[in-house]
Amino acid sequence: MSEPILELRDIKAGYGSIKALKGINIKVYEGEIVSIIGANGAGKSTTLMTICNIVQATSGDIFYKGERINNIVSDKLPKMGLCQVPEGRRIFPRLTIEENLDMGAFFRNDKEIEDDKERVFGMFPILRERCKQAGGTLSGGEQQMLAIGRALMSRPKVLLLDEPSLGLAPLIVKQIFSIIKEINSLGTTIILVEQNAKVALSMANRGYVLETGNVVMEDEAKALLNNPDIQKAYLGE
Amino acid sequence: MTIPEFKKHWTSLGIGMVWLFILLWPLLGIKPEGLEVASTFNVWWRIALGCSFLLFLYQLNKAGAFKFISRPAGAVAGSMKSATSMVPMAVWFVIGIACTALIPQFAGRYAQDVAINCMIYVCLGLGLNIVVGLAGMLDLGYIAFYGIGAYTYALLSVQFQLSFWICLPISAGMAGLGAWLIGYCSMRMRGDYLAIVTLGFAEICRMVLNNWMSLTNGPNGVTGIKAPGLYWFDFTNGMTLEHIWLKKLSLIYYVILILVVFTIIAVYRLQHSRIGRAWEAIREDETAAEVMGVPTFYMKLLAYCSGACFGGMAGAFYAARMRFVSPESFTFLESAMVLSMVVLGGMGSIPGVILGALALIALPEIFREFELYRMLVFGGVMTLMMLFRPQGMLPSKRTMRSGKD
Numbered sequence: 001m002s003e004p005i006l007e008l009r010d011i012k013a014g015y016g017s018i019k020a021l022k023g024i025n026i027k028v029y030e031g032e033i034v035s036i037i038g039a040n041g042a043g044k045s046t047t048l049m050t051i052c053n054i055v056q057a058t059s060g061d062i063f064y065k066g067e068r069i070n071n072i073v074s075d076k077l078p079k080m081g082l083c084q085v086p087e088g089r090r091i092f093p094r095l096t097i098e099e100n101l102d103m104g105a106f107f108r109n110d111k112e113i114e115d116d117k118e119r120v121f122g123m124f125p126i127l128r129e130r131c132k133q134a135g136g137t138l139s140g141g142e143q144q145m146l147a148i149g150r151a152l153m154s155r156p157k158v159l160l161l162d163e164p165s166l167g168l169a170p171l172i173v174k175q176i177f178s179i180i181k182e183i184n185s186l187g188t189t190i191i192l193v194e195q196n197a198k199v200a201l202s203m204a205n206r207g208y209v210l211e212t213g214n215v216v217m218e219d220e221a222k223a224l225l226n227n228p229d230i231q232k233a234y235l236g237e
Numbered sequence: 238m239t240i241p242e243f244k245k246h247w248t249s250l251g252i253g254m255v256w257l258f259i260l261l262w263p264l265l266g267i268k269p270e271g272l273e274v275a276s277t278f279n280v281w282w283r284i285a286l287g288c289s290f291l292l293f294l295y296q297l298n299k300a301g302a303f304k305f306i307s308r309p310a311g312a313v314a315g316s317m318k319s320a321t322s323m324v325p326m327a328v329w330f331v332i333g334i335a336c337t338a339l340i341p342q343f344a345g346r347y348a349q350d351v352a353i354n355c356m357i358y359v360c361l362g363l364g365l366n367i368v369v370g371l372a373g374m375l376d377l378g379y380i381a382f383y384g385i386g387a388y389t390y391a392l393l394s395v396q397f398q399l400s401f402w403i404c405l406p407i408s409a410g411m412a413g414l415g416a417w418l419i420g421y422c423s424m425r426m427r428g429d430y431l432a433i434v435t436l437g438f439a440e441i442c443r444m445v446l447n448n449w450m451s452l453t454n455g456p457n458g459v460t461g462i463k464a465p466g467l468y469w470f471d472f473t474n475g476m477t478l479e480h481i482w483l484k485k486l487s488l489i490y491y492v493i494l495i496l497v498v499f500t501i502i503a504v505y506r507l508q509h510s511r512i513g514r515a516w517e518a519i520r521e522d523e524t525a526a527e528v529m530g531v532p533t534f535y536m537k538l539l540a541y542c543s544g545a546c547f548g549g550m551a552g553a554f555y556a557a558r559m560r561f562v563s564p565e566s567f568t569f570l571e572s573a574m575v576l577s578m579v580v581l582g583g584m585g586s587i588p589g590v591i592l593g594a595l596a597l598i599a600l601p602e603i604f605r606e607f608e609l610y611r612m613l614v615f616g617g618v619m620t621l622m623m624l625f626r627p628q629g630m631l632p633s634k635r636t637m638r639s640g641k642d
């Protein structure tokens with residue numbers, strides 16, 4: 001295969017004395033959906049936060065499109081096409097839905113922002129209906145849609161999704177995942193962190209399994225789904 | 238109104254009153270002769286009676302005894318509200334400014350004095366509102382920038398005879414520079430830590446002003462500051478341009494009025510710009526804003542500095558108006574006062590902050606006779622406000638929209 005669009009080489013990171021990542025290697029190729037699964041506290045969210053430089057890597061290199069991005073300030077990354085939908089949605093509750101979406105395009109000042117907004121409204125019609133309402137008044141699932149929509153406003157090349165199914169009804173989860181697939185088919189590379197390992201692996205190309213700060217397994221998603229160890233530990237079979 | 242509810246109210250009132258008595262006793266009862274009950278009891282039974290009466294009224298109201306008044310009153314209030322909301326904010330703004338501009342024409346010296354004071358605090362409140370209300374950073378040392386502005390003009394005027402109008406932007410700039418210096422080191426901190434840093438900074442500023450005798454004349458203050466000057470047509474012999482000092486109270490009143498109008502417009506424009514939106518996003522969720530590409534560090538620094546600039550401007554005016562400055566005008570109490578205005582009026586809401594300034598500066602003047610109890614009433618009112626209207630008197634649209642929080 002060609003050069004990976006995003007690569008983590010031997011990344012170590014943590015919070016003070018707590019070592020959350022103990023040297024992980026992850027490669028993501030353009031156009032893929034890569035799923036990261038693991039138990040609570042395995043370090044999945046920390047991985048995404050380290051990619052975005054919210055958490056500083058203490059050693060190792062992160063390459064994005066061949067460029068080392070360890071020292072790039074987090075607020076420059078969306079402009080380069082790297083955008084995250086953080087765990088727990090974290091929309092701006094008192095801004096309206098429209099303003100929330102505008103914040104996603106904060107660094108942009110081109111003419112196509114309105115077109116992109118229309119595109120997001122097309123994906124999530126409920127957002128158009130409520131567009132003057134405060135973000136905090138949406139339901140959990142609608143907030144997740146808003147969070148994804150907000151990230152799409154930055155026209156990401158690589159979209160990092162942290163547990164998009166958190167606390168959502170099965171039907172909404174299905175809807176969200178089909179939209180993620182759609183986003184991917186339009187050319188966005190996706191890193192998907194999920195508790196819901198079965199669904200995540202069944203839609204991903206490849207998967208990584210994290211355990212207490214280490215990558216313990218990486219493989220084609222199908223192979224992981226059929227792996228008896230994984231089935232026992234993460235798929236509950 | 239059910240019987241258990243009825244009972245619950247009276248028991249909690251009873252417990253509250255016993256508690257109040259226990260608190261009051263050491264406050265009022267300790268005399269040189271020893272502990273005495275009579276004087277405490279004297280105050281206490283009045284409070285208890287008053288509260289019982291209020292509770293009685295409340296329960297009657299709950300039971301619907303006042304429906305015959307409250308229903309038509311509610312209808313009238315509702316229709317008034319819809320009528321006022323039809324008029325756009327800009328019209329209210331113009332009406333407000335016009336009324337304020339007329340005050341010196343028929344009000345006395347004292348009223349003008351109070352009004353000027355109010356307007357200084359409106360400027361301060363609006364400046365702090367950027368930092369606290371919009372960007373969501375707790376700043377306990379805002380008054381330092383007011384002090385920097387005041388001393389900048391005072392010293393430039395006394396030492397170099399510079400005119401007020403030149404010094405006004407310089408004062409704002411100096412305050413902004415001070416904010417930049419302290420902000421650059423501390424903007425990475427969040428919440429309580431930032432509050433402590435700003436508090437410390439304000440104290441340092443005051444200490445420097447107090448102790449740098451050769452520059453600031455220490456606690457004695459700086460005297461001999463010039464009032465603002467103006468070139469105006471003089472018609473006595475033909476038409477010549479004449480320089481006049483705006484020493485008359487009614488003239489200086491218009492200077493601050495212009496500053497207030499400028500501040501309101503500037504803050505409004507800032508709030509509704511891209512930058513204002515970014516500030517609000519940072520207030521809502523800093524990490525999320527950063528992940529969305531908002532340069533949070535610079536945006537926060539910008540909020541802090543622009544807030545300081547308005548403070549510095551108000552400070553320069555204060556120096557020009559009093560023609561005397563001393564460090565004791567810039568104590569922590571003043572910071573707390575300005576912060577209370579913002580919180581009381583409604584964070585992030587310009588009309589709210591103006592109302593807050595009026596309430597905290599003008600109302601105490603009206604109740605001057607009760608000077609002794611001013612702080613007591615102040616504390617009481619603040620507590621009640623936080624209980625019943627935590628979002629402030631005139632909350633911003635956002636706060637109302639999201640309901641609670």
Ligand SMILES: Nc1ncnc2c1ncn2[C@@H]1O[C@H](COP(=O)(O)OP(=O)(O)OP(=O)(O)O)[C@@H](O)[C@H]1O
Nearest residue numbers: 015018020038039040041042043044045046047087
């Ligand atoms: N802000 C923080 N301060 C200190 N320790 C933290 C912090 N955030 C996470 N940790 C620790 O880092 C480790 C990894 O946390 P992380 O949030 O990455 O887990 P996760 O895999 O995302 O788990 P979950 O599935 O529950 O979201 C945990 O042991 C956690 O306690």
Ligand SMILES: [Mg+2]
Nearest residue numbers: 044045046087
């Ligand atoms: Mg997580």
